[in-house]
Amino acid sequence: MTLRLYDLAGAEPDRRFSPYCWRIRLALAHKNLAVETIPWRFTDKAAIAASGQGLVPVLVDGDKWIADSWTIANYLEDTYRDAPSLFGGAAARSLTRHYSSLADSLVAAIFPFIALDILHRVADRDRDYFRTTREQRVGKPLEAFVADRESRLAAFRASLAPLRATLKAQPFLGGDEPLYADYAVFGPMQWARCISPFVLLEEGDPVRLWRDRLLDRFGGLARKALAYDA
Amino acid sequence: MTLRLYDLAGAEPDRRFSPYCWRIRLALAHKNLAVETIPWRFTDKAAIAASGQGLVPVLVDGDKWIADSWTIANYLEDTYRDAPSLFGGAAARSLTRHYSSLADSLVAAIFPFIALDILHRVADRDRDYFRTTREQRVGKPLEAFVADRESRLAAFRASLAPLRATLKAQPFLGGDEPLYADYAVFGPMQWARCISPFVLLEEGDPVRLWRDRLLDRFGGLARKALAYDA
Numbered sequence: 001m002t003l004r005l006y007d008l009a010g011a012e013p014d015r016r017f018s019p020y021c022w023r024i025r026l027a028l029a030h031k032n033l034a035v036e037t038i039p040w041r042f043t044d045k046a047a048i049a050a051s052g053q054g055l056v057p058v059l060v061d062g063d064k065w066i067a068d069s070w071t072i073a074n075y076l077e078d079t080y081r082d083a084p085s086l087f088g089g090a091a092a093r094s095l096t097r098h099y100s101s102l103a104d105s106l107v108a109a110i111f112p113f114i115a116l117d118i119l120h121r122v123a124d125r126d127r128d129y130f131r132t133t134r135e136q137r138v139g140k141p142l143e144a145f146v147a148d149r150e151s152r153l154a155a156f157r158a159s160l161a162p163l164r165a166t167l168k169a170q171p172f173l174g175g176d177e178p179l180y181a182d183y184a185v186f187g188p189m190q191w192a193r194c195i196s197p198f199v200l201l202e203e204g205d206p207v208r209l210w211r212d213r214l215l216d217r218f219g220g221l222a223r224k225a226l227a228y229d230a
Numbered sequence: 231m232t233l234r235l236y237d238l239a240g241a242e243p244d245r246r247f248s249p250y251c252w253r254i255r256l257a258l259a260h261k262n263l264a265v266e267t268i269p270w271r272f273t274d275k276a277a278i279a280a281s282g283q284g285l286v287p288v289l290v291d292g293d294k295w296i297a298d299s300w301t302i303a304n305y306l307e308d309t310y311r312d313a314p315s316l317f318g319g320a321a322a323r324s325l326t327r328h329y330s331s332l333a334d335s336l337v338a339a340i341f342p343f344i345a346l347d348i349l350h351r352v353a354d355r356d357r358d359y360f361r362t363t364r365e366q367r368v369g370k371p372l373e374a375f376v377a378d379r380e381s382r383l384a385a386f387r388a389s390l391a392p393l394r395a396t397l398k399a400q401p402f403l404g405g406d407e408p409l410y411a412d413y414a415v416f417g418p419m420q421w422a423r424c425i426s427p428f429v430l431l432e433e434g435d436p437v438r439l440w441r442d443r444l445l446d447r448f449g450g451l452a453r454k455a456l457a458y459d460a
Contacts, residue, residue: 013269041315068286087321088319088320088321088322088324088325089318089319089321089322090318090319090405091315091317091318091319091322091404091405092319092321092322092325092408093316093405094318094400094403094404094406094409095318095322095325095326095329095403095404095405095409095411096325096393096401096407097396097399098329098393098403098411099325099328100396101391101392101395101396102392104294104395105391105392106390160333161335162332162334162335163328163331165331165334166327166328166330166331169327170327172322172324173324173325173328174321174325175320175321175323175324175325176323176324179321179324181325181328197431207363216367
């Protein structure tokens, strides 16, 4: 039975932009697993109620509903054991968890650049929900939150120094080939690329070159997505 | 033949405070390798000239001189294969490199809190060297560099959020037991603890609890060091 993935979409059903869904899209491809993605909007809580919560990604495998990207990655690893490993062993799995934490902090670091672009591109029925929940989270109007983003860009790029140092030394976080750690950190980059024309990564930056290598993986799965630097 | 490690010391020969030497001290203990540590000062370049460069850690194993902590860790892993693995496999080794990069950024984040404490505790013959090289690096007098450190503490602690999230979920970065990734990131924490009375980590912080677990490992190797919160 084909796996199904509830995948965050914007006003256009093909604008898939969740950083957490993208890591699972690449994880599924890494495992050679076919998936049917179902466009889902922030307010479609009823559609994923069977998962016991209200956020995507939600993976449906037969009668199992699995939520939370780290839980899904572990489920895929433990269920599809004959497929290529997402982690690369037991120690590597433990070491990968921190990459998820790093990716979460990357989402937080990128959000002040693209929050308003997201607002403009979500489905009409999501707009109030998105503004209300996000403004409550950041404590100000989204317009004020993203103000002067050009002036903040250098500091953001500087904050990627550790990632840059690693990716100068090896092509992927996982080594010569990508692993789930790569997909976890790639998610926020693809999120920004798919929802905002704002250029976060400078041309020639080793972080961007790594992102581009991941865009090309799996027959260009991530590169073919509806995005702004296509 | 016993391994020898050139280990950065302050005015007191027992004040060992290099973040990069500490990770190797724990790596050697992890591998059950006895080591003779040799107190070394910043200006003792001649003593380690055989390593082809002028920084510690420098490990001497028979007629081999090995510099750079990442190179040393890989040397130990590849040379002492029957001892417990520092990385936990090939993929885990690749995934560990980024922890070294993260530790470097942690050194940079901690330095503005403890730079002056280091100056006061290095050997007399190192004082000019330390001030000159570090002031050139940071672009201002060390006194100005560390000014208002209390007011910067909250931001520093907030910057540890990804580490904190991971260490709430599992006892060590390497999982249930520590790996080189843990030692790499622990190094900067032990550096601060050994050279400065300034309290960086709040009591009860999961990052501090993790640091304390590492202090207790290997018979309290790191806890027994000459330090300020002993």
